[in-house]
Amino acid sequence: MFSLTPIVRNLLILNIVFFIVDAYIVNLTPGFALYSLKSPAFLPFQFVTYMFLHGNIGHIFSNMFGLIIFGPMLERIWGARRFLIFYFVTGIGAGLLFSAIDYFETSQLQDAVNVYLQYPTPEGLVDFMSQHAKGLYQANLDFLNNFEESPKDPRYIQDSVNFVQGFYQQQVNVPMVGASGAIFGILMAFGLLFPNTELFLLFFPFPIKAKYFVAFYGLYELYAGIQNAQSDNVAHFAHLGGMLFAFILLRLWGSDRNKFY
Structure with a gap:
């Protein structure tokens, strides 16, 4: 059904294997999820390992679905090496932006705690x-x-x-997991390189061009991140981080849109 390229296939397998191990064999979250910079559980390598852990079936399904839909076309254009670099840079970048925002918010919270204790x-x-x-x-x-x-x-x-x-x-001490940052980076790259490609989405009754879909999605993530509802456990700023680092990479690589459709 899907024509998977080598890196996309390997990433898919790795994510599924880690999910199975984490869910049914050994709980990997305490050591390998991405924790707040203020948490004693934080370790630098978590900026990489968090991308291979997922909270539930729905979480990994949505991320891997995005990977196999949009990833192969980018890998064919860039080649395996550049696509892999892109995947990890956007995923790590997502973690960095999330951690920076989280550090600011938890610092404010810590100040409020100290004031109350007095x-x-x-x-x-x-x-x-x-x-x-x-x-x-x-x-x-x-x-x-x-x-x-x-x-x-x-x-x-x-x-x-x-x-x-x-x-x-x-x-x-609430950890972040998931490949969403890298997937949003892939989505951003697809929207920039194939802006006029029409996408047929389940929740849209009509086709929508990739550039509009990415723009709407990015604005929604920004709105949701600013709202910061306590009942919302989605790392919106990680998604935005993936999109931001994807945009930066494409600017650095100097991709010519005229070569795409």
């Missing part, structure tokens, strides 16, 4: 939650009410301190 009050806890943990406000409403009624009670103060510290530790 002044652990009901008002301070409400302010902390409204700024950093809106999704947990309703679940802790009874505790907040009790704390407001007894703001000097050492039990409530300690519980609030434990909550704030625990929330920080939870946020800083």
